Amino acid sequence: MAAANPQRPRMQIASHPEMGHWRLSLFGLTLGLVTGIDFSSTLMMGVASQHIQGGVGAAPADYLYAVSAYAATAVLMNMVLDQIARRTTYKRFTIASLLVFIIGSLLCAEAASPSGLIAGKAVQGLGAGGLFAASRILVQLVSTPAERAPLMLRFGGGAFAMLAITPWLTSIFLDDIGWRAVFLFQAGISLPVLLSVIATYPTRAPRDPHPPVSTLDWPAAIAAALGALVFLHTLQEMRYTRFFSSPQMPLAALLGVGLFAFSGWRLYRHPDPWIDFSRLAGRQYLYGLGFYTLYYLLSSAWAFLLPTLTQSGLGLTFRSTCMLLSTSGTVSAIGAVLITLGMALVFRKRRVIAIGFIIYACAAMLLSYQLMPGAPDYALVPVVLLEGLTPVLLMVQVASMTYLDLPVEDFSHAYQFKNVCKQIASASGTGLASVFMQDGLAAHRTHLVEHVTRFTPALQMPDALSATSLARISLEIDRQATLLAGMDMLHGFAALCVAMAVFVLLQKSFR
Numbered sequence: 001m002a003a004a005n006p007q008r009p010r011m012q013i014a015s016h017p018e019m020g021h022w023r024l025s026l027f028g029l030t031l032g033l034v035t036g037i038d039f040s041s042t043l044m045m046g047v048a049s050q051h052i053q054g055g056v057g058a059a060p061a062d063y064l065y066a067v068s069a070y071a072a073t074a075v076l077m078n079m080v081l082d083q084i085a086r087r088t089t090y091k092r093f094t095i096a097s098l099l100v101f102i103i104g105s106l107l108c109a110e111a112a113s114p115s116g117l118i119a120g121k122a123v124q125g126l127g128a129g130g131l132f133a134a135s136r137i138l139v140q141l142v143s144t145p146a147e148r149a150p151l152m153l154r155f156g157g158g159a160f161a162m163l164a165i166t167p168w169l170t171s172i173f174l175d176d177i178g179w180r181a182v183f184l185f186q187a188g189i190s191l192p193v194l195l196s197v198i199a200t201y202p203t204r205a206p207r208d209p210h211p212p213v214s215t216l217d218w219p220a221a222i223a224a225a226l227g228a229l230v231f232l233h234t235l236q237e238m239r240y241t242r243f244f245s246s247p248q249m250p251l252a253a254l255l256g257v258g259l260f261a262f263s264g265w266r267l268y269r270h271p272d273p274w275i276d277f278s279r280l281a282g283r284q285y286l287y288g289l290g291f292y293t294l295y296y297l298l299s300s301a302w303a304f305l306l307p308t309l310t311q312s313g314l315g316l317t318f319r320s321t322c323m324l325l326s327t328s329g330t331v332s333a334i335g336a337v338l339i340t341l342g343m344a345l346v347f348r349k350r351r352v353i354a355i356g357f358i359i360y361a362c363a364a365m366l367l368s369y370q371l372m373p374g375a376p377d378y379a380l381v382p383v384v385l386l387e388g389l390t391p392v393l394l395m396v397q398v399a400s401m402t403y404l405d406l407p408v409e410d411f412s413h414a415y416q417f418k419n420v421c422k423q424i425a426s427a428s429g430t431g432l433a434s435v436f437m438q439d440g441l442a443a444h445r446t447h448l449v450e451h452v453t454r455f456t457p458a459l460q461m462p463d464a465l466s467a468t469s470l471a472r473i474s475l476e477i478d479r480q481a482t483l484l485a486g487m488d489m490l491h492g493f494a495a496l497c498v499a500m501a502v503f504v505l506l507q508k509s510f511r
Helices: 021-047 049-054 060-087 092-111 114-128 129-143 147-175 180-199 217-239 248-269 283-313 317-339 348-371 377-402 408-450 467-507
Strands: none
Touching: 021 049, 021 092, 021 114, 021 147, 021 180, 021 283, 021 317, 049 060, 049 114, 049 147, 049 317, 060 092, 060 217, 060 317, 060 377, 060 408, 092 114, 092 129, 092 180, 092 283, 114 129, 114 248, 129 147, 129 408, 147 180, 147 317, 180 248, 217 248, 283 377, 283 467, 317 377, 348 377, 348 467, 408 467
């Protein structure tokens, strides 16, 4: 009689034998959910921008300060993360960060003015800014390469699942509560994640071979925070102001770069810096960092384009746009689980990355094809299904290759710096997309207005020159200009993705 099949090996890690299979499974899922809180907070700030601006009475410049305040404090937390966690433990750092994030979310929900929103977003950034890096670093610290796959499976599933459910649930609550639901939901969903951190995270940390120094370099900290605020706000302000229209914006950008340079110089001289750049000179890591930066540039530009085109161009509702985003997030969550399970079977990862760029290009071209007046929301489902594959084929693949040559003790420095670059790249992508959209809108609107004459059919109606009719014509011109400018940008987006796919296949340094 045949012997019974052996039982499936239980999940375990040598550094924490006291953690059983189910606790480790929940631990990995919680790591991903913690990461997803940062992702979803940034996503919803962009998608619900019109509702939030109207709710607090914020002018565009005031709203940009709120976005920049979040990014600046997030950059600061990514820089000081390693030093704080080594003094406390990553569990305590995560618990404290989630509490700060909840407080910041409640402050945003209670904001009655632009200044209140700016203060709340700054507190939110202090809380959420280091969550992604802390979670990913903790995976690296507690597990060996052979033990890491089950944790990463749950990590990816949790992170992308948060992106899938957040837009959908927020859109439901927003209809009943208003714009405050964006932040109340963020605070509410963070509470069970916080409890899961307390229950599942390891109670003792592995011994740190590099104990922290006794003092932090506060001049560098202040310079980094101010540099991030000035530089990122300048990038965000490009939504509304041309960069070279006055000397103010170029000078502000130079000031931000100068403050970053001063902070880097201080870190270089420090005996135990927050980010040790001398450890990050490996060719594999630098190539991976470049691909990371490009991915976040593209994804932030897409995150700006899709809601703009669906709501301002096609006239879809906020709920319809959120449903499309949730569909994309669901595809990413399923794809992350499948690709992690089959990671050992994915050979020639450069080819997978190239396929990811081609799929991104196809999604952009398909969206441009669907930008027709009256297009229904279901016509965009194939677009978001394709776009949902790109994080798995691009970001996950790059992540699996970037850190291969880095020892464990250097991983925290590498991931902190990667997340600093992420914040800057995301702001740059949004700013550049805004600039190109402004230019396209101006050009197409001028061209469309030139073709409005007294022979235009809409002006032949009896009440054609009434204020209501003229306003309706103006709105239609704006809508058509938005669609045409969006088509131009999507064509350029697709061309850039194709060029990057060719570059990935030709270069030999990133294997």
